[in-house]
Amino acid sequence: MDPDAVKSTLSNLAFGNVIAAAARDLQKEMVAKDKAQAAPASHDEVDLDELLDDPELEKLHAERIAALKKEAEKREVLKRQGHGEYREITEGDFLGEVTGSEKVICHFYHREFYRCKIMDKHLKALAPVYVGTKFVKLDAENAPFFVSKLAIKTLPCVIFFKKGIAVDRLVGFQDLGSKDDFSTRALENILKMKGIIDEKKKDDEDEDDESESKNRRIRSSTAQDSDSD
Numbered sequence: 001m002d003p004d005a006v007k008s009t010l011s012n013l014a015f016g017n018v019i020a021a022a023a024r025d026l027q028k029e030m031v032a033k034d035k036a037q038a039a040p041a042s043h044d045e046v047d048l049d050e051l052l053d054d055p056e057l058e059k060l061h062a063e064r065i066a067a068l069k070k071e072a073e074k075r076e077v078l079k080r081q082g083h084g085e086y087r088e089i090t091e092g093d094f095l096g097e098v099t100g101s102e103k104v105i106c107h108f109y110h111r112e113f114y115r116c117k118i119m120d121k122h123l124k125a126l127a128p129v130y131v132g133t134k135f136v137k138l139d140a141e142n143a144p145f146f147v148s149k150l151a152i153k154t155l156p157c158v159i160f161f162k163k164g165i166a167v168d169r170l171v172g173f174q175d176l177g178s179k180d181d182f183s184t185r186a187l188e189n190i191l192k193m194k195g196i197i198d199e200k201k202k203d204d205e206d207e208d209d210e211s212e213s214k215n216r217r218i219r220s221s222t223a224q225d226s227d228s229d
Contacts, residue, residue: 099164
């Protein structure tokens with residue numbers, strides 16, 4: 001046999017063995033990798049099953065449900081007391097309304113005053129958002145007794161009551177930059193600062209932002225439809 005041929009054959013066999021070994025090693029590596037990737041998934045499933053049966057988790061879930069139920073019941077009680085909407089009251093209703101809730105915002109207004117209508121618009125938007133505070137309005141012309149007792153000289157005048165006691169007020173738009181085009185958010189921030197409405201949670205704010213964005217789109221669409229007509 002030709003020595004060169006034998007040498008070439010052996011060399012080819014050696015190369016083939018190296019390739020085969022490399023292929024086996026690659027296959028082993030891929031199998032090991034697949035097992036490693038599958039392991040966390042299996043582990044997660046086991047952990048999830050364990051969590052579902054965890055008595056501590058069940059307890060937290062039950063407490064959360066109970067808290068949500070209690071909050072919902074509280075909101076319903078407040079709504080029955082006139083919270084959650086911006087309502088007009090009479091002079092005869094006034095004492096019962098401002099003493100019947102912990103926090104009350106009362107807008108003394110005049111029907112023909114433009115700035116009173118602006119204040120109306122913003123308070124109406126905030127009333128359903130801050131159910132913990134009662135929002136009402138009273139025609140100053142039809143409530144001379146309380147206008148005198150509360151020393152109301154300028155309209156609009158928004159008075160804040162806590163447990164039936166007048167604790168603060170907004171006179172005209174002095175705290176709102178003395179401009180007519182202030183935003184609902186600007187008024188909202190002042191009411192928060194004065195402690196007459198509660199701070200909202202982040203989730204609530206996100207929902208309100210989404211709702212306000214939707215309302216803006218609706219108003220924009222309505223305006224465009226009106227222009228096209």
